[in-house]
Structure formats: C-alpha cells, structure tokens
Amino acid sequence: MTSTHDASxxxxxxxxxxxxxxxxxxxxxRSFADAxxxxxxxxxxxxxxxxxxxxxxxxxxxxxxxxxSPQNDAGYDVADYCDVDPLFGTLGDFDAMLAxxxxxxxxxxxxxxxxxxxxxxxxxxxALAAAPGSxxxxxxxxxxxxxxxxxxxxxxxxxxxxxxxxxxxxxxxxTPGQWxxxxxxxxxxxxxWTNPEVQEYFRGVLRFWLDRGVDGFRVDVxxxxxxxxxxxxxxxxxxxxxxxxxxxxxxxxxxxxxHDIYRDWHQVLAExxxxxxxxxxxxxxxxxxxxxxxxxxxxxxxFNFPYLMTEWDAAALRTVITDSLRAFPAxxxxxxxxxxxHDVIRHASRLALTADSPQGEGIGPDSAAQxxxxxxxxxxRAASTxxxxxxxxxxxxxxxxxxxxxxxxxxxxxxxxxxxxxxNHEKYGRDGCRVPIPWEAAAPAxxxxxxxxxxxxxxAEWADHARDVEAADADSTLSLYRTLLAERRAHLxxxxxxxxxxxxxxDVLAFRSGDVTVIANVGSAPVELPAGRILVASEPVDGRxxxxxxxxxxxxx
Ligand code: GLC
Ligand code: CA
Numbered sequence: 001m002t003s004t005h006d007a008s009x010x011x012x013x014x015x016x017x018x019x020x021x022x023x024x025x026x027x028x029x030r031s032f033a034d035a036x037x038x039x040x041x042x043x044x045x046x047x048x049x050x051x052x053x054x055x056x057x058x059x060x061x062x063x064x065x066x067x068x069s070p071q072n073d074a075g076y077d078v079a080d081y082c083d084v085d086p087l088f089g090t091l092g093d094f095d096a097m098l099a100x101x102x103x104x105x106x107x108x109x110x111x112x113x114x115x116x117x118x119x120x121x122x123x124x125x126x127a128l129a130a131a132p133g134s135x136x137x138x139x140x141x142x143x144x145x146x147x148x149x150x151x152x153x154x155x156x157x158x159x160x161x162x163x164x165x166x167x168x169x170x171x172x173x174x175t176p177g178q179w180x181x182x183x184x185x186x187x188x189x190x191x192x193w194t195n196p197e198v199q200e201y202f203r204g205v206l207r208f209w210l211d212r213g214v215d216g217f218r219v220d221v222x223x224x225x226x227x228x229x230x231x232x233x234x235x236x237x238x239x240x241x242x243x244x245x246x247x248x249x250x251x252x253x254x255x256x257x258x259h260d261i262y263r264d265w266h267q268v269l270a271e272x273x274x275x276x277x278x279x280x281x282x283x284x285x286x287x288x289x290x291x292x293x294x295x296x297x298x299x300x301x302x303f304n305f306p307y308l309m310t311e312w313d314a315a316a317l318r319t320v321i322t323d324s325l326r327a328f329p330a331x332x333x334x335x336x337x338x339x340x341x342h343d344v345i346r347h348a349s350r351l352a353l354t355a356d357s358p359q360g361e362g363i364g365p366d367s368a369a370q371x372x373x374x375x376x377x378x379x380x381r382a383a384s385t386x387x388x389x390x391x392x393x394x395x396x397x398x399x400x401x402x403x404x405x406x407x408x409x410x411x412x413x414x415x416x417x418x419x420x421x422x423x424n425h426e427k428y429g430r431d432g433c434r435v436p437i438p439w440e441a442a443a444p445a446x447x448x449x450x451x452x453x454x455x456x457x458x459x460a461e462w463a464d465h466a467r468d469v470e471a472a473d474a475d476s477t478l479s480l481y482r483t484l485l486a487e488r489r490a491h492l493x494x495x496x497x498x499x500x501x502x503x504x505x506x507d508v509l510a511f512r513s514g515d516v517t518v519i520a521n522v523g524s525a526p527v528e529l530p531a532g533r534i535l536v537a538s539e540p541v542d543g544r545x546x547x548x549x550x551x552x553x554x555x556x557x
Contacts, residue, residue, distance in 0.1 A: 017275040018107060019216065019300050019393060020334040021494025022059035023485060026397045028342045029066045029088055030074060030455060031436040034445075039453030041436065043089035047097040049439070050104055052467065056401060056478075057485035060107035062218050062279075064342060066094070067113075070120050072187040073418055074342075074434070076111075076220060077118040081205040091212075098213055107215035109279065114202050115221040116188040124189050128169060132178050139198055140189050141181035141227070153179055156233045157252065160184050160243060160360065162422035165252075181231075183224055183252060185418045193225045193261060206268050216269075216277035216300070222293065223282035226257035243283035243359045254284060262298040277301060279336075283359065287320065287327040287335075294333035301393060304336045308344065312351045312379050312549075314507040314522040318500070321390065321509075325498055328392065335392035339383055340400045346433045349406035351383060352376035360419050362428030365409050377403050378549045381480055381538040385551035386520050388484040389513045391496050396481075399437040402465045403477030406432040407456070414457055431456055441466035475540065483536050487553065491516050509551075520551035533557055 033045030043066060053061065066088040068080035075085070084091050101108050117124060123139050130136035132144070143154040145168065153166035160183055167186040171177035181190045191198045206217070228251035236250070243253075262278065269276040280293045280302040293302040310320045328335040339347040343359050352371035353363075363369070380403065387394055410431055417429030436454045439447030441463040445454045463469070470476035488494065496514030504510040507523025516535065521527045527546040532554030534541060539550045546552060 016495070017277070017300075018059060019275065019277040019279075021391075021492075022107070022393045023057070023388070023488070023494075024060040024062055024109065024393065024395050025053055025056070025058040026062050026064070026341060026395060028064045028398055028434060030064075031434050031448075032398055033439070034436070034449035034453075037449040037451035037453065038087075039445075039449070039451070039455045040087055041448070042087065043084065043093040043097050045449070047093070047100050050097070050100050050106065054104040054106060056482055057489065058106060058396070060109060060215065061101060062109040062395070063111060065111045065113060065220075070118055070187065072118070073185050074416070076113055077116075077120075077185065077188045078113050079118040079120040080122075081112075081117075082208045095212065102213070108213075109216045109218055109277070110209055110214050111220060112202075112205065112209075112217040113220040114191065114193075114205075115224045116182065116184065116190045119187045119189055121189075127180075129172055131172075135197075137178070138195055139192060141192050141231075142178045143181075143231070145179050150176070150178075154181075155231050156235065157181075157231075158236065159422065161418045162424075162427070181227070183221070185422065190227075191225075194257070199261070199264065203264070203268055206265060210269070210272050210276060214276070215274065216279065218279045218281060219299070220281050222262075222280035222299070222302075223254045223258065223284060224252055225261060226255040227252050228255055254282070254289070259292070259295075259298060262293070266297050266299070279303065287324040291327040291331050291333065294328065295331045296333075301334065301336050303338050303341075303395065305338070308338050308340075311354075312383065312522060314509055314520075317386070317509055317522065322500075325391070335390065336395065337387045337390050337392060338395040338397075339380075339387060340397040340433065341395070342397065342434055343430055344433065346380075346397075346400065346404060346406045347376075347383060348380035348400065348403055349373070349376045349408075351379040360417075360427065360430060362417070362419070362430055362432055363406060363408055364428035364432070367408075367428070370408070371405070373405055375549070376405060377477070378539065381477060382520055382522075382549050382551040384481065385484060385536065385538040385553070386509060386518060388481075388488050389493055389511075389516060389518045389553060391494060391498050391513060393494065397433075401478055401481040402437065402467060402470055404435075404437065404462070404465055407435045407459055408432060409459075410435075410456060416456065435459075438462045438466040440468045480536070480538060484553075487516075487535055515555065517554040517556075518551065519546060519554065521546045521548055524548045529554070531557065 030041045032041045033049045034041045035044035065075035067078045068083050068085045069075045126136040144150050146152040157165035159165045166179040168179045169177045234251050277300040280299045283305050284290045290302045293299050307320050310316045324335045349371040352375040353369045415431050417431050419427050419429030435456045436448040444452035446466050470478035493513050499512045501510040509520040529544045535553040535555045537552045
C-alpha cells in the first residue's frame with residue numbers, strides 16, 4: 001500500500017499497538033487556532049500550534065470534521081468527503097499539518113461522518129432530481145408519507161436536534177413529494193447503509209484518507225447507521241438521552257447490522273501498515289454494550305460514554321471503572337476514558353452540577369442549575385488526575401488542559417448550534433463548550449488569531465486561562481496536565497496492572513495502577529493519606545491530609 005506514513009518511527013509490535021495506551025487530544029478545528037484571521041480556526045492554524053501539543057505530551061490528535069460542508073452542524077454535514085472546506089484550508093494544508101504532526105511523533109485521526117451527508121452532497125442533489133424508486137433515491141432513506149395525500153411523515157421518530165425526523169421534499173415537477181429521514185438536522189440526510197453502493201463509496205473514502213497517511217478515524221454516530229426493518233414507530237422515554245444512552249431497543253440506535261459494516265472496515269484498515277485504528281462514537285448505556293463494538297474484528301476503540309456520564313460520586317465511579325476494566329479487555333480491546341468533548345458540557349462545569357446534563361442540552365443564563373466555577377474546576381482537576389492514571393487510552397478535549405469552564409452567558413444572537421434553533425431556544429445546545437480557546441492573555445482574541453475576530457465570543461475571564469499564563473504557573477491546570485502526562489508515560493500507566501485498595505472510606509477512590517497509588521477524595525471530609533511520596537497532586541496538599549475534591553498519585557518511598 002502506498003502511504004505517506006513514516007513507518008520506521010511509528011510502528012509498534014502486535015499487542016502493544018499505540019492506540020491501546022494513547023492519550024488522544026481532540027482538536028475542534030474551528031476553535032483551535034485561526035491562521036488567516038477570519039474568526040474561524042483552520043488547518044494552518046493547527047500546524048502552527050502543534051509544538052505546544054507535543055510539549056503537553058499527547059500521543060495523537062483527533063480532528064473534528066474539516067471536509068467540504070455548508071457548516072449547518074459545524075462540519076458534521078459533509079458535502080464532499082474527499083476534500084477540505086476552503087474555510088479550513090486545502091488538501092495541501094492538511095498534508096503539511098499531518099507531516100508536521102508525524103514529525104513530532106503525534107498520530108492523526110480524522111472524523112468520518114458516515115451516517116448522513118449534507119443535503120448539498122452531489123448524491124442528495126441527484127436524489128432530489130430523480131424519481132421516487134430510482135437508484136439515486138435508494139442511497140438515502142426516502143419513503144412515501146402517510147395520510148390521504150402523503151402529507152404525514154412515515155413514522156413518529158423525533159430528531160436528536162428537536163422536531164420530527166422526516167422532511168418532505170418537492171418533486172422535480174413541483175408537486176409535494178416523498179419524505180427523507182434525518183436523525184439530526186434536515187440538512188443532514190441519512191444514508192441507506194443496506195445499499196451496496198453506499199458501502200462501496202465509503203470504502204473509497206476510508207482509502208482516500210488512509211492513502212494520505214492518517215492513523216485512523218473517529219466514526220461519527222457509529223450506533224445509528226442501521227435502522228430497524230420496517231421503521232416502526234418509537235416514543236422515547238420522557239427523561240431519556242436523545243443519543244440513546246439509556247434505552248435498550250431504539251429502532252435507530254445500536255441495531256445489530258452495524259457490526260457488519262465495522263467488520264468490513266476493519267479489513268480495509270488491515271490492508272495498511274502502521275496500526276491504523278477506528279474509534280466508535282457510540283452512545284450506549286453500559287461498558288458491556290459498548291464492548292460489543294470493539295470485538296477483535298470490529299472497531300479498535302469506542303468512547304466510554306458511560307464513564308463520561310458518571311457524576312462525581314465515588315460509588316458510581318468505582319462501578320463504571322470496574323465494569324470498564326472487565327468489559328473491554330474481555331474482548332481484547334483497551335478500555336477508553338473521556339470526560340469532555342464538543343457535544344457535552346465541559347467537565348470543569350458539569351462536575352459541579354447535580355442535575356443530569358444529557359448530550360446536547362447545554363446550559364445558559366436561564367438554566368435552573370448553575371455550576372459554582374471554583375468547585376467545578378477543583379473536581380475537574382481531581383477527575384482528570386484519576387482518569388489519566390487508568391490503564392487504556394484517554395481522550396482529552398482542547399481547552400480542558402487549561403481548566404476551561406463551559407461558557408454560559410453567550411448572547412442569544414451569537415448562538416449557532418442547530419439544537420438552539422430546532423428547539424425554539426428551549427435547549428441551549430453545545431456552543432458553550434466550543435468557544436475559541438485562549439493562547440496568549442495579551443493578544444487579540446487571546447492569540448486565537450491576530451485580528452481579534454472569533455466566531456463565538458470569548459469571555460473576559462479567559463485571559464487568566466491563556467496558555468502563556470498557565471505555562472508560567474506551576475500550580476495551573478496546564479502544569480498539572482503536563483505532569484500527569486509525563487508521569488503516565490514514565491510509569492507506563494497506559495498498560496499497567498490495576499487493583500482497588502481496601503481500607504478507605506466509601507467516598508474515597510483508592511487504587512494501584514502499576515507502581516503508582518492513586519487516592520481521590522470524592523467526599524467532603526479530609527482523608528489521611530497512606531505512606532508514599534506525592535508524585536502529583538490535583539491541589540496543594542498540606543502534610544498528609546487530602547482535602548475534599550482532591551486526588552494524588554503516590555509512589556512508594
Ligand atoms: C455526533 C457529533 C455531533 C454531531 C452529530 C451529528 O454526535 O459528535 O457534534 O452534531 O454527530 O453528526
Ligand atoms: Ca480561519
């Protein structure tokens with residue numbers, strides 16, 4: 001296979017592939033760094049800032065979509081899977097970014113969005129122009145409506161972004177026509193994955209990026225690609241998670257047919273050198289269910305969303321960690337860990353909320369629950385200190401290493417998430433975790449660019465979180481993450497044996513990971529530390545007493 005990949009520096013032995021233990025940093029391109037100053041981050045911006053990620057100590061980066069897109073869902077509505085949107089640069093800019101990353105020893109994962117395309121994709125445009133029943137329509141999920149004149153949607157499914165899951169089209173002759181399915185926005189039409197033409201097309205998309213040298217794919221909505229035969233009506237539970245986190249038999253989530261697709265893709269990746277990997281975005285309720293996605297011939301990793309959705313509660317954390325470390329290795333896969341991404345409330349705010357905060361709900365100025373910033377940050381630092389000691393692979397989301405909180409007071413007229421519009425402003429959505437990140441306190445847009453423009457407004461307090469400020473402060477969240485990543489690597493924690501330790505209060509997490517002892521005080525009473533030298537602490541520790549919401553790594557003297 002041809003590849004721009006430098007196999008000599010990046011190949012590992014079978015069984016110890018890089019993705020089993022990697023710390024993977026999620027870049028949200030539009031909010032990372034903006035080289036041309038138009039207010040939206042871009043690929044040259046990423047290239048220019050990669051050194052700081054090498055300095056942080058990450059093994060890989062995952063980029064949210066930068067392919068051609070009308071940007072109705074921030075690039076998760078792809079119109080051309082094999083080209084870069086001019087907003088983000090060119091294929092040449094991508095190649096330069098990849099070469100720079102590989103030169104720094106950083107692998108590159110790109111986002112693949114196979115469940116749906118933009119309505120601007122050439123196939124969807126052809127489907128609109130073609131007749132009902134045509135091969136062009138068969139690439140998507142078109143159906144006749146119900147009711148006397150087809151005026152009612154084919155079933156009662158509700159879109160994740162609010163409103164119905166069906167949109168009616170006007171046929172080429174001007175008459176009201178068929179309906180098409182969209183799990184998300186109406187501009188994101190779901191493909192029919194039972195169609196061999198769709199399957200073959202995506203094999204080609206995988207090969208396009210593999211040939212360019214990418215190390216893998218994060219697969220968007222991996223649990224949604226197959227819909228139950230007959231598309232039966234379904235009403236979700238009133239308090240359910242819209243991404244399917246809680247319910248067991250949703251006709252558009254987790255259908256068994258998805259596994260055939262991943263087995264096929266596994267084969268495509270296996271044709272290439274360099275341990276290429278697939279990571280599933282699959283919102284499933286338990287680690288055991290998630291583990292079905294990473295059986296030996298399927299995906300290599302799946303996000304551990306049950307872990308992300310666990311509150312700051314010792315018993316609940318013990319359970320999800322125990323279940324994860326049993327379920328994933330049982331199928332030969334690494335456990336994964338994640339606390340934040342571009343779809344959820346940043347954990348520096350979420351962990352100080354007591355109410356549930358399901359995917360996409362967001363928080364805004366009028367939300368009933370408001371996090372206390374100091375408490376959230378303190379818990380976030382402790383939670384990250386726990387997470388980065390756990391064996392397996394960990395994902396961190398840009399800005400969490402700076403301790404960024406969710407931005408709550410974004411003005412209504414600046415909000416951009418389709419959730420906000422599709423729910424008639426009832427749900428704030430995800431803009432609060434997507435604000436461009438700060439680099440230099442004194443620069444325009446805090447160094448995001450040189451013009452001061454930013455597609456979402458940055459809060460004034462973010463000067464204190466700028467990377468240059470935090471880099472100069474030994475107690476900053478950035479310094480904490482740098483130390484955690486360096487010690488994780490030095491003590492091989494990604495592949496370390498794990499055991500829980502007895503003899504601590506119920507609201508304390510205590511475990512050994514390799515030669516490191518981790519103690520996290522998830523309760524409110526101070527905890528007496530066992531013997532051992534403090535290697536890392538999420539907050540300053542006075543003597544041998546661990547304060548509330550604090551975690552340490554200890555080494556035997
Ligand atoms: C995934 C993405 C999210 C997007 C959705 C639709 O959940 O992470 O940002 O809106 O898929 O593509
Ligand atoms: Ca730009």
